[in-house]
Amino acid sequence: MKTLRARRLVPLAAVAAAVLVLAACSGPAADETSNELDTLSPGTLRIGATGDAKPYAYTENGELKGFDVEIAREVAKRLGLEPEFVAQEFSALLPAVANGQLDMAAASISDTEKRRETVDFSDHYFIGxxxxxxxxxxxxxxxxxxxxxxxxxxxxxxxxxxxxxxxxxxxxxxxxxxxxxxxxxxxxxxxxxxxxxxxxxxxxxxxxxxxxxxxxxxxVPDFPVGFGLPKGNEKLASAVNGALADIIADGTWLEIDMAYFPDQPVPAQFQPTT
Known part of the structure; x- marks a missing residue:
């Protein structure tokens, strides 16, 4: 196993509402939550991501891939929603969430007090x-x-x-x-x-x-990563957090993590519990 090629570790001192009515949904949480979530388009989770940050979110052969992309895709699946990814520059992602252009931003975005002034964050799903x-x-x-x-x-x-x-x-x-x-x-x-x-x-x-x-x-343990979410959309935030908890608990998070970060240690909070 390789180790971090670290030299010196420096201690770190970061809508439109629509009623969803789905005729048919997939995913264990879909029947209970998907027809109640306030997403921009019924049946769809519009997700912003970067396209040049391998292995987090990157484009390869015209397809958006990466750790954040796969976690976000799994969240959408468990909510019974179709993920619609939109590639943008990093600096545009949270403004797009705040302005009602995205349901969620997934690009290794650290949860900071300053960023919470304009958007909400999901529970954390990565530390790096x-x-x-x-x-x-x-x-x-x-x-x-x-x-x-x-x-x-x-x-x-x-x-x-x-x-x-x-x-x-x-x-x-x-x-x-x-x-x-x-x-x-x-x-x-x-x-x-x-x-x-x-x-x-x-x-x-x-x-x-x-x-x-x-x-x-x-x-950067003081700035763990979460999904950027619209301010005040408690239904969506609760559903996303529930999906994340399930993804971590059943080992799906670990499976995705090992595919992209095979050499990095896994913090205790991301270990499977079921």
């Missing part, structure tokens, strides 16, 4: 790491002070953005709309490093042929 992926020629090491004077890329509106502002004072922060554009800048030498989720950083590092490597890993 965020990482600085640096060009091997940049001189960036596991010492945070090595970021001083370096151009550090990050995706606007992410936990990385918030964390870097508070903890990487010496770095010049360069914001991008998505990971792909930031990695292109890293590969071209426009920036010295990019700050992103660990599994995504690991994937990009493996593709770089030794030109980049993970320099710093930051654990």
């Amino acid at each position: 790491y965020i990482s600085v992926l640096a060009a091997t020629s940049s001189g960036i090491t596991d010492d945070v002070s090595s970021l001083a004077g370096k151009r550090l890329g990050l995706v606007q509106g992410t936990i990385q953005d918030e964390y870097a502002q508070a903890n990487f004072a010496g770095a010049e922060l360069v914001r991008f709309p998505d990971n792909n554009s930031a990695i292109a800048a890293l590969n071209s030498g426009t920036i010295d490093a990019h700050f992103l989720d660990f599994p995504v950083a690991e994937d990009y590092a493996e593709q770089s042929g030794g030109k980049t490597a993970i320099a710093i890993n930051v654990p």
